[in-house]
Amino acid sequence: MAPTDLEQTIAAIASAPGSSARGIIRISGADSVSVVAKCFQPSADQPSLPELRRPQRLDGHVTGADVGTPIPAAAMIWPTRRSYTGQPMVELHLVGSPPLLDAVLESLFAAGARGAGRGEFTLRAFLAGRMDLVQAEAVLGVIDAADHEELSTALTQLGGGITHQLASVRRDVIGLLGDLEAGLDFVEEDIEFITADQIHQRLTACRETVSALLGQSVARLPSGRRPRVVLAGLPNAGKSTLFNRLIGDTKAIVSPVAGTTRDYLTADVPIGGVDVQLVDTAGWETASDVVMQQAQQLRNEQTLGGDLIVWCESCVLTPELQQENEECLQALPEAHVLRVRTQVDRLPDKNHAAGGGADRPSLCAQDGRGLDGFAAAVAAFFQRESSERSELLASTTARCRESLNATIQAIDAAIAAVAGQFGDEIIAIELRAALEHLGIILGEVYTDDILDHIFSSFCIGK
Numbered sequence: 130m131a132p133t134d135l136e137q138t139i140a141a142i143a144s145a146p147g148s149s150a151r152g153i154i155r156i157s158g159a160d161s162v163s164v165v166a167k168c169f170q171p172s173a174d175q176p177s178l179p180e181l182r183r184p185q186r187l188d189g190h191v192t193g194a195d196v197g198t199p200i201p202a203a204a205m206i207w208p209t210r211r212s213y214t215g216q217p218m219v220e221l222h223l224v225g226s227p228p229l230l231d232a233v234l235e236s237l238f239a240a241g242a243r244g245a246g247r248g249e250f251t252l253r254a255f256l257a258g259r260m261d262l263v264q265a266e267a268v269l270g271v272i273d274a275a276d277h278e279e280l281s282t283a284l285t286q287l288g289g290g291i292t293h294q295l296a297s298v299r300r301d302v303i304g305l306l307g308d309l310e311a312g313l314d315f316v317e318e319d320i321e322f323i324t325a326d327q328i329h330q331r332l333t334a335c336r337e338t339v340s341a342l343l344g345q346s347v348a349r350l351p352s353g354r355r356p357r358v359v360l361a362g363l364p365n366a367g368k369s370t371l372f373n374r375l376i377g378d379t380k381a382i383v384s385p386v387a388g389t390t391r392d393y394l395t396a397d398v399p400i401g402g403v404d405v406q407l408v409d410t411a412g413w414e415t416a417s418d419v420v421m422q423q424a425q426q427l428r429n430e431q432t433l434g435g436d437l438i439v440w441c442e443s444c445v446l447t448p449e450l451q452q453e454n455e456e457c458l459q460a461l462p463e464a465h466v467l468r469v470r471t472q473v474d475r476l477p478d479k480n481h482a483a484g485g486g487a488d489r490p491s492l493c494a495q496d497g498r499g500l501d502g503f504a505a506a507v508a509a510f511f512q513r514e515s516s517e518r519s520e521l522l523a524s525t526t527a528r529c530r531e532s533l534n535a536t537i538q539a540i541d542a543a544i545a546a547v548a549g550q551f552g553d554e555i556i557a558i559e560l561r562a563a564l565e566h567l568g569i570i571l572g573e574v575y576t577d578d579i580l581d582h583i584f585s586s587f588c589i590g591k
């Protein structure tokens with residue numbers, strides 16, 4: 130749906146299909162009022178449509194060749210741009226008889242309106258800056274809400290709860306960028322506008338807000354989708370062995386050669402009573418050839434798309450590998466990671482029992498020890514996530530998760546640049562990247578594809 134003909138007047142039935150006491154036809158566009166004037170006659174005591182300067186309700190009749198006898202109706206008229214869609218708008222309220230509503234719609238088309246596409250009213254509201262993309266999605270959430278909780282989430286989102294949080298992070302980042310850039314202008318004079326400590330503090334606060342939003346995002350999986358549990362870790366951590374053990378099959382190739390898994394594998398299994406999609410990925414190492422590079426890219430996409438990332442780390446790692454392990458973990462969204470110690474049977478102390486705390490279970494995928502504890506930790510993760518009431522709708526989180534992740538990564542890179550004293554220019558580059566990702570979430574940066582995807586799920590008339 131290309132937003133090309135925004136001024137064209139559109140019309141659609143906005144009430145639910147079928148007969149009802151009241152039917153609503155919505156009209157929006159530059160010529161709304163003159164189009165409606167051809168099919169709606171106000172009662173004698175009411176002002177005529179072209180005279181209106183403020184939003185007003187008029188009683189009268191819909192008339193026209195298609196309609197037959199004049200039918201009593203009310204017109205809610207927003208003659209200026211101060212309306213839901215940000216352009217002149219009218220709603221005709223009349224008895225909800227489907228053939229009658231169709232007839233009135235036909236007259237409106239004959240008077241110059243065209244049929245509205247799915248979600249086109251809300252799309253216009255978004256494009257006119259009346260709401261951001263997160264709120265536009267919330268409109269759909271309100272319409273589609275299946276229960277009270279979903280409705281309340283959608284209403285919070287529509288009311289701007291998330292928008293305010295993200296906008297405040299955005300303002301902070303812009304403010305910080307301004308301070309840094311002011312400093313850059315005076316770099317010769319050695320005037321410091323803001324200290325490294327202050328930058329660090331402000332960045333950490335922004336990170337917390339974004340990370341809390343990301344943390345909520347597992348809570349609301351689009352209904353019907355299995356949560357995705359991704360096995361990740363250094364090569365040879367035993368991911369494929371664990372994958373096979375959990376699916377009770379030998380789908381994945383296991384070998385002592387590091388880098389055995391190149392492609393990713395998926396299987397649907399229950400873990401701890403939760404039906405998940407399990408994903409085995411390639412080990413984390415620096416790419417040595419083209420095939421490996423592709424494997425790494427796939428692995429990153431798969432890992433970051435996980436609702437839960439099970440990070441496998443062998444109990445017997447050399448200090449160098451231990452360090453590499455920690456570095457890899459830094460790249461992952463902490464709130465989504467469950468660290469698991471694998472290959473406990475290889476510990477020198479043969480009496481070492483598999484188990485570990487729920488936050489870091491340990492297991493041996495070869496003989497199955499510790500798997501119960503692992504399953505319980507997975508179940509606890511999803512339990513915890515679903516009990517944390519998310520203020521974000523499932524559809525919004527699905528769209529925004531990547532951008533939230535990317536925002537955090539940019540903020541982390543900025544924090545690292547502060548710590549490493551890389552200079553204000555580098556910090557500023559990362560902050561601009563963070564702003565861009567935040568802009569995508571709110572819809573300040575968008576593509577036709579994104580709009581198409583969101584608004585095509587709406588019904589006509591909304």
Ligand SMILES: Nc1nc2c(ncn2[C@@H]2O[C@H](COP(=O)(O)OP(=O)(O)OP(=O)(O)O)[C@@H](O)[C@H]2O)c(=O)[nH]1
Binds near residue numbers: 386493494495
């Ligand atoms: N002793 C012991 N060996 C294990 C265990 N799990 C896996 N291994 C061995 O460790 C090696 C690597 O196992 P994989 O399952 O292929 O490891 P991976 O993490 O999938 O490795 P990549 O695909 O290369 O990233 C194989 O030789 C396995 O037999 C375990 O619990 N105990």
Ligand SMILES: [Mg+2]
Binds near residue numbers: 368381410411
């Ligand atoms: Mg493998």
